[in-house]
Amino acid sequence: MSLLRHLGRRHLAWPVAAFLGLGCILPVLLLVVFSGFEVDEDAFQMVPALSGRAWGEFLRNPAYGFLIGKAVTYGVSTAGLSALLGYPLALAVARLPASWKGIALIVLLTPLYTGEIVRVYAWRVMLGTEGLVNAVLLGLGLVDRPVQALLFTPFATHLVLLYNTLPFMVLAIWVSAERVDRRLIEAARDLGARPLQAFARVTLPLTTPGLAAGAVAVFALAAGDLTTPSLLGGTSGATAMAMIDNLFGTAFDWPLACVIAIALLAALLLSAALLTAAVLALGGAARPGRRA
Incomplete structure (x- = not known):
């Protein structure tokens, strides 16, 4: 009977796997195919061809590699x-009484209740020369004139990217922290481990999967963000995503856009794999029960 239930679950998974496969693999295959096309500027359409023009242009221009590296850095x-x-924050929420966890979840997800455009423009108002931050600094006498460097800078971009993605990191770690058996921590303390040792040998390894999942989610969201750098980065707001959007739209150079998209996807997948390996190694280096 258990075998039948197992087979039933496997059969139910096939449609989901097929849907995800088509949704992930098919677009990438289309990018590869279109990257070899040519653009007929007179007819304003793409022409099927086995051309390496777009790939050659991508390799010759270092600006595209710089933008991809910038996305990975973000x-x-x-x-x-x-x-x-x-x-x-996630550990603190996990230790709250059950009646408070629902409230904590609502507060944590509050930034996501509004659209990204609304959040970005709200930060533009707060960081502007007449915004809340400068008003507070002037009111406390910390500055004599409004600070110009708060807006349209890499600082503003990183700040808002962090604000937009932090809930995903907290949620991922929170889920792992909820599964940590408190008796393991108490046993470590009973055996003479200091709080920091108990954290390094018990809590951290057991929450590493959530930390890795959160890191990958935040990495993907921040590296692929188009709106925040464009609206808050000023002259430093150029990104690979903005370049791809421009090439698909205004410039109508789909082959080059496809090449940049493929290179960006490959860089992000490699970086995400390395990031996951690094985080999981962090937990593996402090396994419970391992001698010092």
């Missing part, structure tokens, strides 16, 4: 900052 830095801020 993703890694945002994931690192969100882990530092989100980890203690």
